[in-house]
Amino acid sequence: MIKNLEDLKRVYDAHKELVEFREGRIQCTDKKEILVCGGTGCISSKSLLLVETLNQWIEKHGLSDRVSAHITGCFGFCEKGPIIKVFPDDIFYVKVKPEDAQEIVERHMIKGEIVERLLYKLPDTDISIQLQEEIPFYKKQMRIALRNCGMMNPEVIEEYIVNGGYRSLAKCLLELSRDEVIEIIKDSGLRGRGGGGFSTGMKWMFTQKSESDKKYVICNADEGDPGAFMDRSILEGDPHSVIEGMAICAYAVGSDQGYVYERAEYPLAIKRLSIAVQQAREEGLLGKNILGSNFSFDIELVFGAGAFVCGEETALIASIEGKRGEPVPKPPFPAESGLYGKPTVINNVETLANIPYIIEKGAEWFSQIGTEKSKGTKVFALAGKVNNIGLVEVPMGITLREILYDIGGGISNHRKFKAVQTGGPSGGLITEKDLDTEIDYDSLMARGSMMGSGGMIVMDEDNCMVDIAKFYLEFILEESCGKCTPCRIGNKRLYEILCKIADGKGETQDLHTLEQLALTIQDTSLCALGQTAPNPVLSTLKNFREEYEAHIYEKRCPAGVCSGLLQYDILDNCIGCTKCARICPVHCISGKVREKHEIDHEKCIKCGTCLNGCPVDAIIKH
Numbered sequence: 001m002i003k004n005l006e007d008l009k010r011v012y013d014a015h016k017e018l019v020e021f022r023e024g025r026i027q028c029t030d031k032k033e034i035l036v037c038g039g040t041g042c043i044s045s046k047s048l049l050l051v052e053t054l055n056q057w058i059e060k061h062g063l064s065d066r067v068s069a070h071i072t073g074c075f076g077f078c079e080k081g082p083i084i085k086v087f088p089d090d091i092f093y094v095k096v097k098p099e100d101a102q103e104i105v106e107r108h109m110i111k112g113e114i115v116e117r118l119l120y121k122l123p124d125t126d127i128s129i130q131l132q133e134e135i136p137f138y139k140k141q142m143r144i145a146l147r148n149c150g151m152m153n154p155e156v157i158e159e160y161i162v163n164g165g166y167r168s169l170a171k172c173l174l175e176l177s178r179d180e181v182i183e184i185i186k187d188s189g190l191r192g193r194g195g196g197g198f199s200t201g202m203k204w205m206f207t208q209k210s211e212s213d214k215k216y217v218i219c220n221a222d223e224g225d226p227g228a229f230m231d232r233s234i235l236e237g238d239p240h241s242v243i244e245g246m247a248i249c250a251y252a253v254g255s256d257q258g259y260v261y262e263r264a265e266y267p268l269a270i271k272r273l274s275i276a277v278q279q280a281r282e283e284g285l286l287g288k289n290i291l292g293s294n295f296s297f298d299i300e301l302v303f304g305a306g307a308f309v310c311g312e313e314t315a316l317i318a319s320i321e322g323k324r325g326e327p328v329p330k331p332p333f334p335a336e337s338g339l340y341g342k343p344t345v346i347n348n349v350e351t352l353a354n355i356p357y358i359i360e361k362g363a364e365w366f367s368q369i370g371t372e373k374s375k376g377t378k379v380f381a382l383a384g385k386v387n388n389i390g391l392v393e394v395p396m397g398i399t400l401r402e403i404l405y406d407i408g409g410g411i412s413n414h415r416k417f418k419a420v421q422t423g424g425p426s427g428g429l430i431t432e433k434d435l436d437t438e439i440d441y442d443s444l445m446a447r448g449s450m451m452g453s454g455g456m457i458v459m460d461e462d463n464c465m466v467d468i469a470k471f472y473l474e475f476i477l478e479e480s481c482g483k484c485t486p487c488r489i490g491n492k493r494l495y496e497i498l499c500k501i502a503d504g505k506g507e508t509q510d511l512h513t514l515e516q517l518a519l520t521i522q523d524t525s526l527c528a529l530g531q532t533a534p535n536p537v538l539s540t541l542k543n544f545r546e547e548y549e550a551h552i553y554e555k556r557c558p559a560g561v562c563s564g565l566l567q568y569d570i571l572d573n574c575i576g577c578t579k580c581a582r583i584c585p586v587h588c589i590s591g592k593v594r595e596k597h598e599i600d601h602e603k604c605i606k607c608g609t610c611l612n613g614c615p616v617d618a619i620i621k622h
Contacts (some may be wrong), residue, residue: 001282001283001284002166002283002284002285002291003284003291003292004291004292005170005174005291005292008161008166008167008170008291011158011161011162012161012162012167014158015158015159015161015162016162018159018162019162019163021033021087021088022087022088022151030066031066031067031088032066032067032068032086032087032088032089032108032109033067033068033069033086033087033088034054034067034068034069034070034084034085034086034087034104035069035070035071035072035084035085035086035087035150035151035153036050036051036054036069036070036071036072036082036083036084036096037071037072037073037074037075037081037082037083037084037150038051038071038072038073038074038154038236038237039073039074039075039078039081039233039236039237039268040229040232040233040236040266040268041074041078041081042074042078042081042082042083043268045081045082046082046097046098047071047081047082048071049098050082050084050096050097050098050100050101051069051070051071052098053098053099053101053102054069054101054104054105055068055069056101057101057102057104057105057106058105058109061105061106061109061110063105063109063110067105067109070153071153071154071155072085072149072150072151072152072153072154072237073148073149073150073151073152073154073233073236073237073238074146074149074150074233074236074237074391075132075149075150076137076138076141076146076149076150076233076390076391076392076393077094077135077137077138077388077390078389078390078391079387079388079389079390080094080095080120081094081095082095082096082097083096083150084096084104085132085150086108089108089114090130090131090132091108091114091119091130091131092119092120092129092130092131092132092135093115093118093119094118094119094120095118096118100115100118103115104118114130116128120135122136123387123409136406136407136409137388137390137392137407137409139406139407140394140398140402140406140407141392141393141394141407142369142377142393142394142395143377143393144354144357144369144376144377144393145193145234145241145350145353145354145377145379145393146233146234146237146238146353146379146391146393147238147357148160148163148237148238148241149233149234149237149238150237151163152238154236154237154238154239154240154272154276155272155275155276157240157276157279157280157283160238160240160241164356164360165240165241165244165356166240166244166285166356167356167360168244168248168355168356168357168359168360169244169247169248169251169285169290169291169356170291171359171360172248172251172252172359173251173290173291173293173295174291174293178208178251178252178253178254179208181248181251181252181359182201182204182205182208182252183201183363184201184358184359184362184363185200185201185204185252185355185358185363186199186201186202186205186363187201187363187364187367188201188358188363188366188367188375188376189363189366189367189370189373189374189375189376190351190354190355190358190366190375190376191374191375191441192347192348192351193348193350193351193354193378193379193453193454194220194311194347194348194350194351194453195311195348195423195426195450195451195452195453195528196528197374197441197451200347200351203335203345203347204249204252204253204345206333206335206336207253207334207335207343207344207345208252208253208254210335210336210343212342212343214255214257214340214342215253215254215255215256215342215343215344215345216255216257216258216259216338216339216340216342216343216344216345217246217249217250217253217255217257217258217259217344217345217347218258218259218260218261218316218317218320218338218339218344218345218346218347219242219246219258219259219260219261219346219347219348219349219352220261220311220313220316220346220347220348220349221235221260221261221262221263221266221269221348221349222261222262222263222304222310222311222316223263223266223311223348223349223453224263224306224307224308224310224311224424224479225423225424225425225426225452225453225455226424226425226455226457226472226475227381227383227384227424227455227456227457228381228424228453228454228455229381229391230349230350230379230380230381230391230453230454231269231348231349231350231453232263232266232268232269233391234349234350234353234379235262235266235269235272235273235349236268236269236272238353239269239272239273239275239276239277240276240279240280241352241353241356242260242273242349242352242353243273243276243277243280243285243286243299244285244355244356245347245351245352245353245354245355245356246258246260246297246299246352247285247286247290247297248355248356248359249345249347249352249355250295250297251295251297253343253345255297255345256296256297256298257297257298257300258297258298258299258300259299259300259301259302259320259339260273260299260300260301260302261302261303261304261310261316261319261320262301262302262303262304263303263304263306264303264304264305264306265306270301270303273301274301277299277301281298286298286299302319302320304316304319304325307319307325307479307481308425308475308479308529309325309326309327309479309480309481309527309529310325311529312327312527312528312529313334313338313346314327314328314330314334314527315327315481315527316346317334317338317339317344317346320339321339321340324481325481326481326483327481327483327526327527327529329526334346348453350379350453350454354366354376369395369396370395370396370397370440371396371397371438371440373440373441373442374396374397374440374441374442375396376395376396377393377394377395377396378393378394378396378439378451378454379391379392379393379454380392380393380394380403380454380455380456381454381455381456382403382404382407382408382456382458383455383456383457383458384420384456384457384458384459385411385412385413385415385458385459385460385462385463386404386408386409386410386411386412386458387408387409387410387411387412388407388408388409392407392408394407394439396438396439396440397438397439397440398438398439399435399436399437399438399439400420400430400434400435400436400437400439401435401436403439403456404417404420404435404458408458411458411460412460413460415460415461415462416460416461417432417435417458417459417460418431418432418459418460418461418463419431419432419459419463419465419543419544420456420457420458420459421449421455421456421457421459421468421536422444422449422450422451422452422455422456423444423449423450423451423452423453423455423532423535424452424453424455425472425475425476425532425533425535425536426450426452426528426529426532426533426535427444427449427450427452427455427532427535427536427539428447428448428449428450428535428536428538428539429448429449429465429536429539429540429543429544430444430447430449431543434447439451448535448538448539448542449535449539450532450535461559462559462560462561463559463561464502464547464557464558464559464560464561464562465540465543465544465547465548465559466498466501466502466540466547466548466551466557466562467502467557467559467561467562468536468540469498469536469537469540470495470498470499470502472536473491473494473495473498473533473536473537474495476491476529476533477491477492477495479529480529480530480533481529483526484524484525484526484527484530486520486521486524486525486526486530487521487525487526487527487529487530487533490517490520490521490525491521491530491533491534493517494514494517494518494521494534494537497510497513497514497517498514498537501548501551501552502551502557502562502564502565503562503564503565504551504555504562504564504565505564506548506551506552507552508552508553510552511541511545511548511549511552514537514541515538515541517534518534518537518538519534519538521533521534522534547559551565560621560622563605563606566606566621566622567601567604567606567621567622568599568604568606568608568610568611568619568620568621569599569619569620569622570589570596570597570598570599570618570619571618571619571620572596572618573616573617573618574591574596574597574616574618574619575594575616575618576591576592576593576594576595576596576597577593577615577616578591578593578597579613579614579615580597580610580613580614580619581597583609583610583613584609584610585605585607585609586603586604586605587603588600588601588602588603588604588605589610608621
């Protein structure tokens with residue numbers, strides 16, 4: 001039980017050798033530690049079996065007293081998972097399989113030999129890199145919110161404490177007044193990382209100044225953007241940073257009760273956060289009179305059923321209260337009247353994970369990172385048609401070009417870059433002409449997109465922009481609560497027009513209708529979900545109008561994606577092997593052996609099975 005600052009220091013002193021060992025400050029040539037990525041992505045690639053197999057070989061060779069293997073959080077480089085890191089050697093292995101465990105133990109742990117074939121290799125070269133920080137993917141990153149992910153076991157509270165955990169909370173409780181804490185957060189320039197980018201310190205100040213007998217702190221962990229996994233990875237790899245951030249917030253605004261609203265589809269994040277909350281309670285870092293002060297605070301976990309609209313703060317509050325997750329008009333804002341009508345602060349996972357480090361390092365330190373109006377770093381989930389898929393944390397002000405090419409390794413399969421969607425379904429497209437745009441809240445807004453929670457979907461020349469707009473509208477239709485007519489009916493009409501265009505039935509007036517209807521929905525919808533729902537339509541129309549025109553006037557999909565505008569034909573070099581006829585699911589191909597075959601276009605469902613199966617490339621799609 002940690003009852004006071006001295007107890008916290010005692011835990012730190014008891015385990016500080018662990019940090020010194022990992023940093024190489026303790027010279028111990030015969031002791032090794034193997035950290036294995038335990039994020040969702042790597043677990044799906046058998047990283048837990050890898051840990052188990054490593055420990056079996058460690059035990060078999062009698063090394064258990066000096067070699068250990070256990071999980072850690074996400075290293076971010078998901079494209080190369082499962083990843084392991086060996087301390088104190090600082091060796092970084094990628095794409096490690098359970099069957100590699102024996103070689104790692106017998107060569108690296110026993111003989112001290114590096115397993116070269118498991119090192120990261122620069123693309124199109126034979127150059128291997130041993131150290132994580134020298135890999136191009138990491139060179140331009142600056143990890144603050146992700147500082148502990150990949151550096152500690154997230155299920156062991158002592159490892160968080162020895163990495164500086166809960167010292168910021170102790171500093172607030174024992175050295176700083178509530179007003180001083182809020183001033184630090186305001187001066188740091190930290191803005192909400194969940195979408196809107198509102199000043200975190202101002203939000204706390206408004207809640208603190210609201211008169212009430214009860215106040216609440218809510219962590220919004222309802223991460224619902226397609227392709228986004230930033231908050232999930234923080235909760236899986238460093239859950240205590242979020243707990244500490246919530247506790248600091250609660251102290252500053254005068255709250256004694258917090259809630260984490262978490263997606264039920266994140267079972268691993270739920271498991272690790274639940275373990276962390278229980279550990280914090282057992283150690284006295286949650287509950288009554290924390291660290292011997294008169295401050296009391298506890299956290300309850302609430303699980304969302306996967307409704308995207310519940311990421312909006314008033315809908316989230318309604319869901320916690322047991323009501324249907326629907327937004328309500330503002331004002332009043334939650335800082336004045338939120339959960340159960342009481343003043344409430346709502347911050348997302350990434351925002352809260354920054355708080356302890358800002359308190360520790362100071363507002364001036366944080367404010368020197370980033371741009372004038374967008375301070376600090378931002379975590380992005382880099383996905384889509386890019387070589388290095390993964391989680392990246394970069395200083396605000398870095399350019400899109402640097403993220404996509406220096407960190408992301410360029411476009412996959414040597415295809416041509418087309419656009420990147422930032423901000424999820426609520427965002428917009430950034431095209432090649434704006435690749436040198438600095439990434440911050442205002443720059444993205446000026447280009448018709450937004451920061452959002454941090455999803456970044458990369459597209460290449462094979463993506464159809466009409467199809468992309470249709471995909472996001474379909475998502476919005478599925479996730480809309482249906483409370484207001486513009487969102488419920490207007491977006492349905494937008495989707496129907498997009499389907500009509502994609503099927504080759506578009507008409508000249510459809511482009512004008514799309515634009516006018518999208519602008520009306522933006523102006524009249526109740527909440528931010530409806531107001532931003534037309535953004536993908538407006539963004540694709542603005543940047544790729546010629547693709548819409550090709551669909552409507554030429555009845556052609558330039559990217560060859562929209563099945564309603566495709567046709568498959570068999571060329572004269574067909575050898576009559578009959579394979580296409582045999583694999584066609586609707587039996588629309590006919591012809592004799594060793595003679596050219598024919599496709600019945602009336603029956604063809606344009607699935608592409610014949611194209612992919614033809615051994616002599618005698619089938620074309622056009």
